Amino acid sequence: MPSRWEQVVVDAEDPARLARWWAEALGFRIVKETPDEVEIRRGPDELPGLLFVPVPDAKTVKNRLHLDLRPDDQEAEVERLVDMGARPAEVGQHEDAGWVVLADPEGNEFCVLSSST
Structure with a gap:
């Protein structure tokens, strides 16, 4: 099992x-x-x-594991999370990626994926 x-x-x-x-x-x-x-x-x-x-100790490098979130409305969810204290994060993602990378208040990166189709 x-x-x-x-x-x-x-x-x-x-x-x-x-x-x-x-x-x-x-x-x-x-x-x-x-x-x-x-x-x-x-x-x-x-x-x-x-x-x-x-x-x-504080986080110092990019996460090796992160969470992906899939909201109904990506733009609204990114705005909500940023209003809560998340911030945009740059991890080398492409400009036209279907996700937005954010970091939580301690700097842990996570992705907000585009809405399900």
């Missing part, structure tokens, strides 16, 4: 703050919070989740 995907672990300078940002961005909620970690999921029993853990 193959393994089940439980969560993605995110290193964070401020796990509680970053978890709350991503929970709002994704429509998730906090399902576990301790001084050492904060986990968010769509629902308490829904996998996968995002687990935010503290690290002492």
Whole structure:
């Protein structure tokens, strides 16, 4: 039997703050919070989740793994996320790419894909 995907672990300078940002961005909620970690999921029993853990140093290079989000309206979603504190990120993407690269408040890149067709 193959393994089940439980969560993605995110290193964070401020796990509680970053978890709350991503929970709002994704429509998730906090399902576990301790001084050492904060986990968010769509629902308490829904996998996968995002687990935010503290690290002492800031992010310094491009992520090797990132999330892709596919909204109903790419332009509106990019605007909403930027209003929440995301910022445009340059990772070498082509100007005519079908996605927009943003970074969360701690600099973790993610993509907002074009709307489904």
